[in-house]
Amino acid sequence: MIDLNSELMEQKMKVDFNTYDLSVKELLSMVNDGLINIAPEYQRQFRWDEERQSSLVESLFLGIPVPSLFMATNVDGTWEVIDGVQRLSTMICFAGDDSVREKVNAKKVEPLKLKGLSKLANFNDKRFSDLPVGVQNKFKLTSIKVTTLSDKSDKDVRFDLFERLNKGGVNLTPQEIRSCVYRGGFNDFLKELSKDSNFKNCVHLSERQENDGTREELVLRFFAYLYDLDSFEHSVKDFLNNYMSKADKGFNYSENDKLFRTVFKILNDALPNGISKGRKNTPLNLFEAVSVGAALAYMNNGKINTAGMAEWLKDKELLKYITGATNSKPRVIGRIGFCRKKFEG
16 A cells, blocks of 8 residues: 555655745845855746836835745755745845846846835835835845755755746746756756857747747757766656766766767758758657767768758658657657668668
């Protein structure tokens, strides 16, 4: 018989939290000092308009309870915002000076001017600097509840919590969450390679994908399928999380930098219209097949045979592997293997 209580306790032990009551002034100071970090993945998600920001400011002035800020503790003791980027950014845009606003790329934005307030109608059209010092101090001393996830929690737990909390928050993509959770040399490496000109010419993405971490995820997919295909089962998200978690250990950066750039230089020369099936954007499964297949051929033969590539990309056998339910392990292996054979000649 399954012991539900034991299962519950086992999972609860993986998660460790602390709670704090901090003033707006303390939060702004911690952001300014680098103790609270709003990662770039979050900064570009600041979406609230002036009226919604003003409504939060009014609630804080009136002492109306607002949801807690949720953060994760990094190994260096700093905090990473998980849930509450809109609320914290609003406080910064309203009451923060240039130095703290610069921390969240808000320096170029004019400080928030309140608008649309109903309870505090006389506050409309006023910035923080327009308010009497006594009123400013009341706002800065307003208390905010902050919950922090301890750094004792493992990376899988942290990713899961980021994902759960952001379903109702800033809606980050899995790769944007990975970029926050799996920090380090490998994450920086993915970002650097995502800027490679040949790679960018080969892979066409939508405007949204250009800004949501998809390029970095494609670089991750390249190395994950190249080196860890045997670990793939069905969930691409879990597969990529697991590889990103372990890739930083023993990864040969110089060798793989050269491999990646060489492969995409050859592919870019062979495919002036990029990796596609005649559509504007590059299908992710076709990218996996072509890029990893080419890399395997290069690692085996020291070259990539691209003769007739435009024709065999339309081959019915390849289309079978990239159409329909394509994330089964046999189809992933099938499409990569098909392209590898073609590239090996």
